[in-house]
Amino acid sequence: MQISKATKIELLNFKCVPMKAFHASWLTFFICFFAWFGLAPLMPEIKNELNLSKAQIANISIAAVSMTVFARLLIGWLCDKIGPRWCYVILLSVGALPVMMIGFVNSYESFLIGRLFIGLIGASFVITQYHTSVMFAPNIVGTANATAAGWGNLGGGVTQVAMPAIFAGVVSLGFTASEAWRIAMIFPGLALLLMAYVYYKYTQDTTEGNVLELRKKNPEFKAKNPDIKGSFWMAFKEYRVWILGLVYGACFGIELTMDGIAAIYFTEEFNTPLMIAGIIAASFGMMNLFARALGGIYSDKISQKFGLKGRVILLSAFLFLEGIGIILFSEMNLLPLAILTLILFALFVKMSNGVTYSIVPFVNKKALGSVAGIVGAGGNIGAVLANSVFTVHSYRYGLFIIGTVVCGISVLALFLKFPNEVSSDLLVNIGEAKENEKVRELTRI
Template sequence: MKTQVSKKATALKLTNLKSMPIRTFWITSIAFFICFFAWFGIVPFMPDVVKDLGLTPEQKWNSIILAVTGTVFARLLIGKLCDRFGPRLCYTYLLILGAIPVILLGFVQTPTQFLVCRLFIGFIGASFVITQFHTSIMFAPNIVGTANATSAGWGNLGGGANRLGMPLIAAAVVSFGVADEMAWRYSMVIAGIIAMLMGLVYFFFTTDTPEGNFSELKAAGKMPALKKDEESFLEVLKDYRVWILFVVYAACFGMELTVYGTMDDYLQNNFGLTRSTAGNLVLSFALMNIFARTLGGFFGDRFGKMKGLRGRVVFLTLILAAEGLMLSAFSMTTSLAFGLVFLIAFSLTVQMAEGATFSVVPFINKKAIGSISGIVGAGGNVGAFLAALFLKSKSAMAETHAISVNSALGEEAVKAAQSTAAATAVSGGYFVIGIFVVISALTTLAIRFSMADERAVEEEMKAELTLSRSTD
């Protein structure tokens, strides 16, 4: 089979904005950042929302679950749409339409309205799939893992940056005379408007591929017809490797979302930290995405260069197993100093595992990168959903028992017993999750590539490097 030469970037030269792949890398990373910023933008304001709307603890928890649930379905759908219509149009519509529930959140008056908006806001979490798809088709095999990991890692920063950014937006709003209790509403409206404007930037300043947009390439006969796309999607569903990576991403990104979502309370209950200190620690771990996820893609590319596609899988196995061991070790520590060491190690390895996963994804099926990215990306949210339910059930049972046993000892004793019970339950949950991650790591060894796949990647890499040298 003859290798088709494209204009993919063979190096991540971040200052070369004249290059369409590099320009796309920056725009898609910023778009992803904005989406995550808006997706989790309400989190810093939850105490205000609970007071304003009168949310019950159950409704507050359900809003978190709904936001994750909406993302699962959106990611499954958006991958297929990317294969059909291209990432440029998909991201444009996602940003503009996804901004609507973000803006509407600023106008909700009842808990039900709040929950509905949270469900639909979760759809912008599908931006991850488009980002990974777009960088996958813009960069050559030698650098695609690093590009994917870096764009995703920098985009994920939006999920941590909102802890700092949204209060700053609220403070700016208040300085214009808006009442404090209304600031969260104005902040969400502003976040939504920013997302909508970014949709226009995506439309006018990117192209689907280095050679042009899907519509132009299909009109010129340089892309397969939609019928072939549909056939390739059926092949994706039958490919066991896709479902292994689905589980793998549940075991890394899904566990990161769940662990960090419960870590504030766990650090307070288990180590006696203040809410402010615990929150700052969790924020600092989230900010590790700026380099940790890139490292996963970088080493995935390095192992791929040394050992081919099999090398990428081996590295994914090793780093995922390390993630599970670090989480289980953290769950057993009673010392804050040792706990932080293992928590830092977990943060590093879980984010590297995410980057390593998407250093493998682009090579499963070149004809359906979007569909595969969507399925694997959805795995992360499915993992987060199931792990959250698991921890919630363990914690709820333990806390209920502690309250009933200590109810006659006074309010302070009940709170102390409840806190201890919650910490013990979550600790046990973390240990079980860590074991699940290790088992998931072992399943990656079943991923196989044919000799034809290995040769095709080698030929593509040689062709891309030759073209790159000739155009430099």
């Protein structure tokens, strides 16, 4: 029985195929983000043990996000080829290994390599966005993408509190601090393996079924893309993909950067204890509970009146406000004001993320996975560039530079044009939503 795309988000519906994919994708991404940045709140302790310099810490932060660039480019194409379900199972199974094995490192060089390979699980974001994009209709896809990604990104906030707590718990059992942070990383690694089983057991690639099984029944089946081999090249040639990649580097790239440095920033700039610094850093990540979803919701709402042009203008506005917020944060010398401005610019970082990926499904529907992969990789390239600033400048001045650059990129976002698709955004939102709702009522499971 063919099932239509979902035209609304029903959070308590755990039976219909789109909602099972929604819940599985955000929860899996949450665990991935938790494991990806599980080391970040423990860096003050690791820094002392391995005697790391500021430049070495910056290099480690770069390593944490640089491998993800290549992984996202590959995983986007792979989603088009074998479907998001198997992509996630493979990524989770492989990614769990470096997360648990990081405990065997004993030098800056080995830690750097371990951090590099942990970055592979950052490609999980592309799978999440791909899966929700093929499960939800255009009238709600922006909200679905933003909510799933936002709730997944919560892992970056929760880990700032949870990992120091796990670390403290292990220490209380009689282990040394050096042993405790290593043992603590076993927990997120096991969680990744658990989610690999959950994703395999409870999801399917599309509303029609799993890509590989459908292809066996019908060799002509090509999922979303009629030309799988050419999907990456189709996306590569699209100038809008590169603008969106740059834009995503200016929002999600900054989110990754702050997830990596927030705890150590507050310990060094304000002399806050590790647990307190972790809680403050968590407030940045916890904004994902609603802020990224708000970006998607606002984008869907404005598109009903102004089409894709409205989405683009909203993205530019949020990016500009983000840049101003970063500049203000860099100038704060009082802890309460620093926390306030951190939360302020976090709001616009997350909303910018949400708006960006509400536009992605409309760029090139024949190469959705590759578009999502390239734009997602842009986020990590942004993080690499932002972290490289800290190798030569202080955190404060580096953040000031970053904020200024983000303001400039907000203007570039206005060059995104959709001359042939503005009307289709409006018509598809209304026409397809109504048609899908009728079909869905007949095929609800």
